[in-house]
Amino acid sequence: MRRARRYDRPRFLVVITALVICYLFAPIAIVVLFSFNKENSLAVFGGFSTRWYVAFLHDGGIHASLAASLEIGVTTMVIAAVLGTTLALGLERSRLRAARVVEGTMMLNLVSPEIATAVAALLIFTQLGITLSLATVIAANATWAIAYVTIIVRSRLASLNSDVEEAALDLYASQWQTIRLVTLPLLWPAILASSLLVFVMSFDDFITTYFVSGLGVPPLPVRIYSMIRFGVTPEINAIGTLMTVATVSLALAALALFALRRTRSGSSVVTDLNG
Secondary structure (H helix, E strand, O other): OOOOOOOOOOHHHHHHHHHHHHHHHHHHHHHHHHOOEOOOOOOOOOOEOOHHHHHHHOOHHHHHHHHHHHHHHHHHHHHHHHHHHHHHHHHHHOOOOHHHHHHHHHHHHHHOOHHHHHHHHHHHHHHOOOOOOHHHHHHHHHHHHHHHHHHHHHHHHHOOOHHHHHHHHHOOOOHHHHHHHHHHHHHHHHHHHHHHHHHHHHHOOOHHHHHHOOOOOOOHHHHHHHHHHOOOOHHHHHHHHHHHHHHHHHHHHHHHHHHHHHHHHHHHHHHHHHO
């Protein structure tokens, strides 16, 4: 018998893949490189220096804006995770026609232009007499963040085997115990992934934040925009580099936590139900 020929991948795919990777990561590499620039220039690299990181560490305005953006991102993430997961459970388990209306409205919120939703949020706040602040930024970001969490969690929920939940009910677990001990641990990867996505998107969101932020400490994207209007310095590159490192570290920590959780989830669910 003739030996089966091994599949020979076209060599141009390797070239295209390398070009796409360079296209995606070359701007990030340039930002990191010029964050160590000794000169006050974004075009000419004059040697390595950490002066812009030192400037960032001593810039109180940047620290206040960073704290404001972290508060926005974390609060929006928590609100979206709780409400989005609850909404996903309700939409997936509900048999009412109103659930389809809610689902359609949620999808409409995702496809709407962000500038339109930002202007709408601004009009609502001003008509109700609500003072613009970090709270209004969080409320505006939560309107679209809940939809992201709902879609991701619901897709995971639809793929779950219902026999697991029925087995928990057969072991005399209540509906709440089934959700808490069986359903939520199985939904944990989707909840974690959607929460991280919401955090990153709300942390660096500019359009909505610019429209509904008040006169207090501006969030980091708005402050960076103000800095660019008066001249760009490599300090912005240092800020971007630190944010990139923080985001990658957060993603790696989430992957590690998910792997640890997956190894323990099987035995913990059975133990809790029997207990």
